[in-house]
Amino acid sequence: MFSSFRFNWLLSTAALAPQICVVGSGPAGFYTAQHLLKHHRLARVDIYEKLPVPFGLVRFGVAPDHPEVKNVINTFTQTAHSDRCAYYGNVTIGKDVMVKELQRAYHAVVLSYGAEDNRILGIPGENLSGVYSARAFVGWYNGLPENRDLKPDLSSETAVVLGQGNVALDVARVLLSPLDILRKTDITEGSLAAIACSKVKRVWLVGRRGPLQVAFTIKELREMINLPGTRPLLDPADFTGLGDVIKDIPRPRKRLTELMIKSAREKPGEKEAALWASATKEWGLKFQRSPLEVLPATDGKQARGIRMAVTRLEGSGESARAVPTGEVEELECGLILSSIGYRSLPLDSSIPFDPKLGIIPNSLGRVQGAPGLYCSGWVKRGPTGVIITTMNDSFDTAQSVLEDLQTGVLNLSNSKEGFKSVRSILHSRGVHPVTFSDWEKIDAAEVARGKLAGKPREKIVDPQEMLQLISH
Amino acid sequence: MAAPVAAGGGTVTRRLLLGAAGGLRLRPARGFRTAGGLQVEDETCTAEPAGDVVNVVFIDRSGRRIPVQGRVGEDVLRLAQRHDIELEGACEASLACSTCHVYVSQELLDKLPVPDEREEDMLDLAPQLQENSRLGCQIILTKELEGAEFTLPKITRNFYVDGHVPKPH
Numbered sequence: 001m002f003s004s005f006r007f008n009w010l011l012s013t014a015a016l017a018p019q020i021c022v023v024g025s026g027p028a029g030f031y032t033a034q035h036l037l038k039h040h041r042l043a044r045v046d047i048y049e050k051l052p053v054p055f056g057l058v059r060f061g062v063a064p065d066h067p068e069v070k071n072v073i074n075t076f077t078q079t080a081h082s083d084r085c086a087y088y089g090n091v092t093i094g095k096d097v098m099v100k101e102l103q104r105a106y107h108a109v110v111l112s113y114g115a116e117d118n119r120i121l122g123i124p125g126e127n128l129s130g131v132y133s134a135r136a137f138v139g140w141y142n143g144l145p146e147n148r149d150l151k152p153d154l155s156s157e158t159a160v161v162l163g164q165g166n167v168a169l170d171v172a173r174v175l176l177s178p179l180d181i182l183r184k185t186d187i188t189e190g191s192l193a194a195i196a197c198s199k200v201k202r203v204w205l206v207g208r209r210g211p212l213q214v215a216f217t218i219k220e221l222r223e224m225i226n227l228p229g230t231r232p233l234l235d236p237a238d239f240t241g242l243g244d245v246i247k248d249i250p251r252p253r254k255r256l257t258e259l260m261i262k263s264a265r266e267k268p269g270e271k272e273a274a275l276w277a278s279a280t281k282e283w284g285l286k287f288q289r290s291p292l293e294v295l296p297a298t299d300g301k302q303a304r305g306i307r308m309a310v311t312r313l314e315g316s317g318e319s320a321r322a323v324p325t326g327e328v329e330e331l332e333c334g335l336i337l338s339s340i341g342y343r344s345l346p347l348d349s350s351i352p353f354d355p356k357l358g359i360i361p362n363s364l365g366r367v368q369g370a371p372g373l374y375c376s377g378w379v380k381r382g383p384t385g386v387i388i389t390t391m392n393d394s395f396d397t398a399q400s401v402l403e404d405l406q407t408g409v410l411n412l413s414n415s416k417e418g419f420k421s422v423r424s425i426l427h428s429r430g431v432h433p434v435t436f437s438d439w440e441k442i443d444a445a446e447v448a449r450g451k452l453a454g455k456p457r458e459k460i461v462d463p464q465e466m467l468q469l470i471s472h
Numbered sequence: 473m474a475a476p477v478a479a480g481g482g483t484v485t486r487r488l489l490l491g492a493a494g495g496l497r498l499r500p501a502r503g504f505r506t507a508g509g510l511q512v513e514d515e516t517c518t519a520e521p522a523g524d525v526v527n528v529v530f531i532d533r534s535g536r537r538i539p540v541q542g543r544v545g546e547d548v549l550r551l552a553q554r555h556d557i558e559l560e561g562a563c564e565a566s567l568a569c570s571t572c573h574v575y576v577s578q579e580l581l582d583k584l585p586v587p588d589e590r591e592e593d594m595l596d597l598a599p600q601l602q603e604n605s606r607l608g609c610q611i612i613l614t615k616e617l618e619g620a621e622f623t624l625p626k627i628t629r630n631f632y633v634d635g636h637v638p639k640p641h
Contacts, residue, residue: 038558068566075562219593252596364629386597387562388570396628 017042018405019418021106023093023347025049026056027390028112028377030076035398037082040405044084046106046419050092051145052434052466053442054080056114059459060144063170064185065177067456072387080436086419089434090467094348096431097422103372105421107410108401111351111360111367111375112394115342115383121162125294126338129153130303134161134171134339141174141191143459148190153302154198156334160306162291163339164207165215169224171337172203176281178229186450186457200335202233203283208290208322210313211238211260212245217386218256224283225263231276233284234264249317260285288312289329290322294336305332342383358382365397372410374401438470445469520554521546526613530557531623544615548574548608548622559624565609567591570598572608575623581606583616600625 020036022029025047033045053059055073062069080087093099093113102109118135120126130153139147159175161168174182179196187195207214225232239261246257268276289308297304307330311322344360346353352361352368359382360367360375367373376397377390385393404410426433442460449458460466523544530538530552542551549572552559560571567590576584581604587595591610595601608622 066568068563068568071564071566071568072562074564075560217593218596219590222593251601255592255596386569388573388598391560391562391571392599392627399628 016412017044018108018410018412019044019046019106019416020108020110020401021046021048021102021418021422022110022112023048023099023102024056024111024113024377024379025054025076025087025089026112026114026377027058027072027076027387028114028379028394029056029110030054030079031391031394032110032112032376032398033085034075034079035395036401037079037084039398039402042084043405044086044418046086046088046422047080048091048093048102049087049089050113052089052463052470053439054087054089054436060139060142062142063138063174064141064187065173065181067185069387087434087436087439088419088422089439090463090472091426091431091433096429097425099348099350099373101425102422105417105419107372107412107414107416108404109373110365110397110401111347111373111379112377113344113347113379115344115358115378117343117345118338119341119343121291121338121340123291123293125296125303128294128296128303129301130156130334131294131336131338134163134167134337135342137171137337138167141187141195143188143461145461145463148188148461152194153335154194154200157199157201158331158333159200159203159335159337160331160333161203161205161337161339163215163341164205164213164285165339165341166217166220168205168337168339169216169220171339172205172283173224173227175200175203176227176230176283181228184454186455186459188459188461189453190461201281204286204331204333205283206286206289206291206308206331208288208311209320210287211242211257211285212253212317213320214256214260214285215384218252218259221256221259225259227283228275229279230281230283231279232263233282234260235284236265238285238287239264286331288322290324291338292328295330303334303336305330306336342378344379344383365393365400366404432467432472434467434470434472438472441470442466521550523613524615526615526618526620528613528617528619529621530555530559531621532557533624533626533628542613544613546613548572548611548613550609551613552608552622557624559608561609567594567607567610570594570607573598573601573605573625574608574611575602575604575625576606576611577621578604580617580620584611598625599627 018040020043022033022045029047033047036043036045055076058070058073079085091097093102099109118133132150132152136147136150137152140150140152161172182192182195242257242261246254288311290311291306292309293307294303295305295307296302307328309324310327310329312325313320314323315321344358352370354361360379362368362375362380365374365376365380367375374397376394381393446457446459450456521543526542526544528540528542530540532538538557540551540555547565549559549561549565562571563569587606587610591607594607595605598605
């Protein structure tokens, strides 16, 4: 009788440990996990990732020449090392294991799988050779396996980037940066070699609206203005009268616009003037141009230019709308990168998804109509924002989970097996998860290879090679 | 475990200490770069920096006042993390994020050196930016800051839910 009492006691304490899983190992996944682990002493959090390697856009989205932004990986590594946290890479939720199966194994499932796709232009000629999404281009130079064979055509002098956000600035900067800078970063060897042969000398960032609606931020704009070997092409006429308009607007927009006005209208200082005079490459902003059609070359397969509608603005500020004036303009170019936004996809037919907004319908991170299901990050809010936005949002979702644990909405007396049951499902389907210490072997190999080339790492871009390295 | 070198030049080695009940506590031990460019390396995991004591108060995200002892030369982000106050430093003091955003009193604002343009650029991205916003990693403690208060912005709906373990039934 004593032993059965003890057995029941052990069962009941084990039943008190919430089993939680997170789908996606980017900032949203890791910050949600971090907050849960910190604020619940018993919770176990398992993080699933479809690639063998973790960290999502921190690894595959942040530009190679922005290594400080990637320092957050150290924070995430700490979390992964917690003995109540486990990382399982090479597991695709929605294919290798379904969300319903996760819900049977865990008290709570948090969907943090981000935005793997991009918005499309929806214009004729979009599929001509020479036209790519900025997302694929970024994936290409950052070693995202699915984009490793992109082979972008960099043989024309002029490139047009459609969109005026930080991703647009990133791709322009990578196209125009001196090779001496790029070759010391973690840009992939293959893309560096291609960029070394690039003929691109001029990049236009084209937006449908005006200077007051640009989506990029001041740090990145400053960086572009000061990019060695390049000169900015900003038309002073685009900024006429803006000085008065911005007097009373919020500080971030005001400072950003002031910098553009200054760069466009003020005479450059001696040093700047000298740098710009000797520049061999250039970049510029074109406003109030909306893409209508990508124009084909005579072979009918290659892009040779873009036709755009000239627009005027109705309304002002963030809600200003671009309306066609009837006037049309053409710009000659052989490389077009559409940078008009990332886009989330539905993971699994059982999860509610709003295709129009591209998010999982939710209230404070609780998925609508699906108890036990939560979401954080871009798949919850939409694909915009920097690390702090995602961090705050993930902490918010974790708060919802913690509240639900406290109030009993998540019923801990239903004991859940967590990874134990998922492991047998994966095993029966021939799927071998990659653990965090497996990732650390891959990490060490990348760093060692990078050292030989004077880079922080040389990314492995073939998932098979990654798996072979860890003998899977 | 590999300790990647932060791009700012400092090494980051943070250790996890598990409390008796299995709680997660973070005690950062890292070299860091102060705003003045000095590099300071820690030898042990909980070593306090050298320098005179400066007493300050953090007001955490749930409004709780937490008095702590800092040291002259230490930055406020590091001070917070040394005392388990929930201030994040995603970019590790490289002026590449705004996660260490804090509010300071007006009189303190007047005592502090004017922020670098790069700090202003990052503050522009901080949610709930106010006149008295600063980045914690850029505030270096001096004797003059004795009694200073640093308020963490309320970034989520509420922060009181903490570690409750429901009673078994």
